[in-house]
Amino acid sequence: MKLQSRHLLGLEGMRKEDITLILDTAASFKEVLQRPIKKVPPLQGKTIVNLFFESSTRTRISFELAERRLSADVVNFTAQGSSVSKGETLKDTARNIEAMKIDMVVIRHAASGAPHFLTRVVEANVINAGDGEHEHPTQALLDMMTLREKFGKLEGLRICLVGDITYSRVARSNIYGLKTMGADVSVCGPATLIPKNIEKLGVRVYHRLEDVVTQVDALNVLRIQLERQKSGLFPSLREYHRFFGVTKEKVDRAPKPITIMHPGPINRDVELSADLADGPHSVILEQVTNGEAVRMAVLYLLGTSN
Amino acid sequence: MKLHLKSGHLIDPVKGKDTIVDILIVDGKIERIGKSLSADRSFETIDLKNKIIAPGFIDMHVHLREPGYEHKETIETGCASAAAGGFTAVCCMPNTNPAIDEESVVRYVQEEGRRVTGGLVDVYSIAAATKGRKGEELSPMAELSQAGAVGFSDDGSPITNAEIMRRVLEYSSMYNVPIIQHAEELTMTKNGLMNEGLVATRLGMPGIPPIAEELIIERDIVLLRYIPHSKYHVAHISTTGSIECVRRAKSEKLNITCEVTPHHFSLTDDAVESFNTNLKMNPPLRTKDDVQALKEALRNGTIDVIVTDHAPHTIDEKEVEYAQAPFGIVGLETALGLAVTELVNKKYLTLNQLIEKFSINPRRILSLPVIDIQEGEKANLTVFDPGKEWTVDIQEFKSKSKNSPFHGRKLKGKAVGTINNGKSRFAL
Numbered sequence: 214m215k216l217q218s219r220h221l222l223g224l225e226g227m228r229k230e231d232i233t234l235i236l237d238t239a240a241s242f243k244e245v246l247q248r249p250i251k252k253v254p255p256l257q258g259k260t261i262v263n264l265f266f267e268s269s270t271r272t273r274i275s276f277e278l279a280e281r282r283l284s285a286d287v288v289n290f291t292a293q294g295s296s297v298s299k300g301e302t303l304k305d306t307a308r309n310i311e312a313m314k315i316d317m318v319v320i321r322h323a324a325s326g327a328p329h330f331l332t333r334v335v336e337a338n339v340i341n342a343g344d345g346e347h348e349h350p351t352q353a354l355l356d357m358m359t360l361r362e363k364f365g366k367l368e369g370l371r372i373c374l375v376g377d378i379t380y381s382r383v384a385r386s387n388i389y390g391l392k393t394m395g396a397d398v399s400v401c402g403p404a405t406l407i408p409k410n411i412e413k414l415g416v417r418v419y420h421r422l423e424d425v426v427t428q429v430d431a432l433n434v435l436r437i438q439l440e441r442q443k444s445g446l447f448p449s450l451r452e453y454h455r456f457f458g459v460t461k462e463k464v465d466r467a468p469k470p471i472t473i474m475h476p477g478p479i480n481r482d483v484e485l486s487a488d489l490a491d492g493p494h495s496v497i498l499e500q501v502t503n504g505e506a507v508r509m510a511v512l513y514l515l516g517t518s519n
Numbered sequence: 520m521k522l523h524l525k526s527g528h529l530i531d532p533v534k535g536k537d538t539i540v541d542i543l544i545v546d547g548k549i550e551r552i553g554k555s556l557s558a559d560r561s562f563e564t565i566d567l568k569n570k571i572i573a574p575g576f577i578d579m580h581v582h583l584r585e586p587g588y589e590h591k592e593t594i595e596t597g598c599a600s601a602a603a604g605g606f607t608a609v610c611c612m613p614n615t616n617p618a619i620d621e622e623s624v625v626r627y628v629q630e631e632g633r634r635v636t637g638g639l640v641d642v643y644s645i646a647a648a649t650k651g652r653k654g655e656e657l658s659p660m661a662e663l664s665q666a667g668a669v670g671f672s673d674d675g676s677p678i679t680n681a682e683i684m685r686r687v688l689e690y691s692s693m694y695n696v697p698i699i700q701h702a703e704e705l706t707m708t709k710n711g712l713m714n715e716g717l718v719a720t721r722l723g724m725p726g727i728p729p730i731a732e733e734l735i736i737e738r739d740i741v742l743l744r745y746i747p748h749s750k751y752h753v754a755h756i757s758t759t760g761s762i763e764c765v766r767r768a769k770s771e772k773l774n775i776t777c778e779v780t781p782h783h784f785s786l787t788d789d790a791v792e793s794f795n796t797n798l799k800m801n802p803p804l805r806t807k808d809d810v811q812a813l814k815e816a817l818r819n820g821t822i823d824v825i826v827t828d829h830a831p832h833t834i835d836e837k838e839v840e841y842a843q844a845p846f847g848i849v850g851l852e853t854a855l856g857l858a859v860t861e862l863v864n865k866k867y868l869t870l871n872q873l874i875e876k877f878s879i880n881p882r883r884i885l886s887l888p889v890i891d892i893q894e895g896e897k898a899n900l901t902v903f904d905p906g907k908e909w910t911v912d913i914q915e916f917k918s919k920s921k922n923s924p925f926h927g928r929k930l931k932g933k934a935v936g937t938i939n940n941g942k943s944r945f946a947l
Contacts, residue, residue: 225721304838324840325712325723326794334838345842346723385723409726410717 215518220339221511222328223348224389232390236358238510239503245282246505256285256516261317262310265291265342266303269321271477271501272342272352276319279508285516288315303327304334311335317516320344338515346380351511352476353386355504357394359496360431362503363472368395373425375459376435376484377406379446383435383476388414401425402457405446422456422463431472434459434485450483460486470494477501520941521545523558527567527902531574531892532875542572544898547941551894565936565945567902571870574890575607575899575939576877578851579645579670580699580754580778580826583609586627587616592831592919594628594642595635597851600829600918602944604851605901605934608641609829610885613652614675620647620658625666638940643885645670648687648698654678657690664694669885672699674754677735679705685742688749697750697776697884702735702761703727703802712842714788714803722792724841727803729758736764743773752884753777755828757802759812766821776884778824781850781857784813786924796837796844797924800830814867823880825873827854831920849918852911853925859905859932870905877901902936902945909933 216231224232245253261280265273273289280287290310307318317338320328325345332339343349361367372391374384378400391398392415400407401419412418419425425432437453447453454460464471473485473495481487490497524542529552531537541556542549558564578601584592592600594611601609611628613619619628625644632642646668650656652675660671671691677700678684684700691698708727713719715726736753743751753765756777768775788804798804816822830847837844858877862868868876878901882889890899911928913921936945 302835302839322840324842326841329794330840344723346725348723382723385721408720409715409728410720413717414721 216514219515219518220328220332221350221515222332222339222341224350224353224386224393225348227389227393229393232354232357232393235354235507235510235514236361238514239354239358239506242509242513243503243506246502252282252284254284255513256280256283259316259516260286260288260314261319261512262288262290262315264307264310264318264320265289266320266322267343269343272321275504276342276508279505279512283509283512283516285512303330307331307335311337317512340511340515343382345382347382348386349382350386351504351508352383353390354511355500355507356387356433356474356476357390358503358507359474359500362499363496364430367391369397370431371397371429372431372433373399373401373419373429374433374435375401375422376457377437377441378402378411378435379406379408380438380441381435387433388416399425399429403447406441422459423466426464426467426471429471431474432459432464433474436476436478436480437484454483458482458484458486459489461488464489472496474500520547520943521562522938522943523556523562523564524572525564525566527570527572529572529892530870530874532871532879533574533889534892536892537871544938547898549892549894549896549898552892565947569906570902570904570935573874573901573903574878574892575937576605576901577608577610577881577887578606578827578829578854579610579824579881579885581609581611581829581851582614582831582847583611583628583642584831585615585631586624591833594631596917596919597829597831598632598636598640598642600849600851600916601640602636602937603917603934603946604853605855605903605937606640606851607899607901607937607939608643610643610645610669612645612674613647613672618647618652619644619668620650620652622662622666625663625668629667637942639937639942639944641939643667643669645672645674645699647671648673648678648691649683652676654680654683657686660691660694660696664696668696669887670697670699670752672701672754674699674701677701677703677705681738681742684739685746688742688746688751692746692749695750695886697752699752699754700735700739701754702732702739704731704734707731712799713791714805716788716806718788718791724791727801729760729805729809732758732802733760733764736761740764740768740773740775743768743775744771747773750774750884755780755783755802755826756822757783757805757809757813759809762812762816762821766816769821776823777821778826779813779817779822780826780828781854781861782848782924784810784817785857785861790924794841795924796839796841797848797922799841799844799846800828800848801846814862817862817876818867823876823884825854825858825876827851831918832922833920837922848922848924849916849920851918852916853923853930855903855934856909856911856930856932857925860930863905864931897940898938900938901934903932903934905932907931907933907935
């Protein structure tokens with residue numbers, strides 16, 4: 214079995230069978246992660262560069278571990294800010310690195326579409342590790358893997374993404390992936406953080422968590438950035454927490470326990486209360502483990518298909 | 520120079536002529552117009568069967584980039600591009616460096632145009648409405664008009680301060696020159712990269728809402744109603760709402776006109792999903808409904824003029840992440856083809872109306888003499904072949920820059936020649 218594309222740029226438009234293939238492959242890699250020796254040989258001799266133009270700890274470490282566990286050679290390139298402010302263009306940076314004979318590029322960049330641009334200037338397989346506010350496909354894949362493990366299927370599952378939808382690549386990738394898999398997706402957040410026409414993507418829009426909790430199986434709580442308050446999009450963290458923060462008090466109104474997810478890092482007691490984050494229905498650490506498995510699956514499927 | 524234009528289809532909307540004629544041109548002047556004229560051997564005969572002869576086209580919205588940004592375009596390459604696209608005149612927008620906000624720059628642009636084209640392309644200036652295009656102090660409009668500026672604009676930057684805009688309209692009204700507004704409420708478009716709407720939401724791109732354009736137009740109409748002797752022209756109109764504003768103001772008989780670019784009536788924001796930076800322009804490409812509204816507005820006369828907003832940028836400047844790329848595309852060499860393909864062939868405009876929007880209306884707005892095609896008058900003509908099929912190839916552009924989203928697009932209709940000031944260029 215092979216993926217349709219030789220890159221992983223996003224989940225929008227990705228076929229159901231491709232998503233299933235990645236999730237199934239990830240499930241078998243998860244088994245590898247339970248072994249005392251967590252290393253397997255399929256990418257031996259392959260060189261992968263992690264191009265991170267935006268700060269990231271967990272995604273970068275997760276990719277790097279996944280690459281090493283598949284026996285690839287790994288190079289890390291980290292640059293703060295845009296490529297232009299560095300004085301070298303993204304195109305030049307990428308071409309120079311590729312001239313050193315790289316097989317795959319994992320890129321995180323603040324500009325939407327940067328990985329797509331990269332596919333036009335280099336030959337290597339490109340994996341999107343987050344581009345601007347556009348997509349973060351491996352995050353959504355690991356979220357789907359976690360849900361599938363927990364509920365046994367994705368079809369018909371009711372998921373709500375909570376928080377800053379406008380600026381969230383995690384939200385977009387989740388919407389695309391979950392919709393393709395037949396899940397029922399809604400979003401909930403302040404009107405100022407819900408992008409125009411989002412309902413046309415087939416999601417329901419809520420502005421009150423109280424209305425959502427009775428309708429869903431899981432909440433995927435997004436990180437709120439303080440800078441959004443400075444640009445006039447919500448009044449204060451205090452008000453945000455009171456009205457949009459996911460707390461035990463609010464989810465307890467649900468007829469049955471709701472699964473709690475968060476892509477991390479968590480602002481504890483802002484978008485999510487600490488007791489829920491650490492509580493019995495939280496799958497947040499499971500998401501991190503599954504992130505390893507999913508990234509191994511993606512790297513394996515793309516790296517061995519050429 | 521002695522030319523015998525043979526069997527051309529003359530369309531002159533001013534005189535109401537629409538007929539097959541021969542035209543004899545001697546030293547830049549029309550000597551005779553008539554059926555099947557004979558001319559001696561000293562005349563160069565140009566067979567214009569199935570070609571349209573029209574009054575010379577003017578593009579009143581061009582970024583020639585000189586002085587200051589000669590790596591993108593020079594007056595020479597920009598004029599070569601204009602001539603290839605069928606234009607006998609262009610207006611250079613003031614966002615040069617230095618800005619066109621003093622007499623010497625107006626004169627430089629005009630004279631350099633004359634020097635490099637020998638008169639084939641007249642180069643006029645749209646000068647800055649405020650000093651340095653900063654929107655703070657009035658530019659010396661009287662002096663600039665006297666030096667030859669035909670209109671005023673802070674193009675690229677809107678005049679956002681209502682008090683300054685009021686004074687700009689008042690002051691300019693003394694000289695009967697239009698104020699051309701780049702309508703954008705900047706507080707709503709910060710970081711915006713494309714039209715706000717479903718596509719921007721899908722792509723996670725910061726949006727430029729259509730109302731940011733409409734708010735400024737609506738405000739300016741309020742000012743115009745208060746200062747009715749001023750002339751106000753909306754640059755590159757792009758939204759359904761903006762058209763509605765202009766239509767209502769026109770029905771009140773206010774002095775308002777507007778222009779549209781070929782890319783805004785040919786492309787929609789859906790195309791941006793390729794992240795091709797040659798689709799990044801300001802105003803951004805809008806929705807299918809907006810494109811439809813623009814075409815209807817061209818048909819019913821709400822939109823007066825077609826302009827290119829020719830905005831050259833080098834390949835290196837454009838081959839970057841979408842967020843980093845500068846706004847704008849070149850347009851002089853594709854405008855006529857797009858207009859014929861999208862407007863004439865799809866029955867939105869007759870050839871007669873097309874010529875009005877490329878030649879007659881812009882000249883009226885800028886108070887330039889409308890071209891008179893008759894014996895004894897100077898020949899200022901654009902010749903085009905409305906049936907010619909061709910494929911856009913950026914490598915063939917005369918412009919120094921190649922930033923066009925239309926590379927590879929099949930078009931029908933192409934300029935084949937221009938005549939102006941005793942100079943001619945034909946590529947039949």
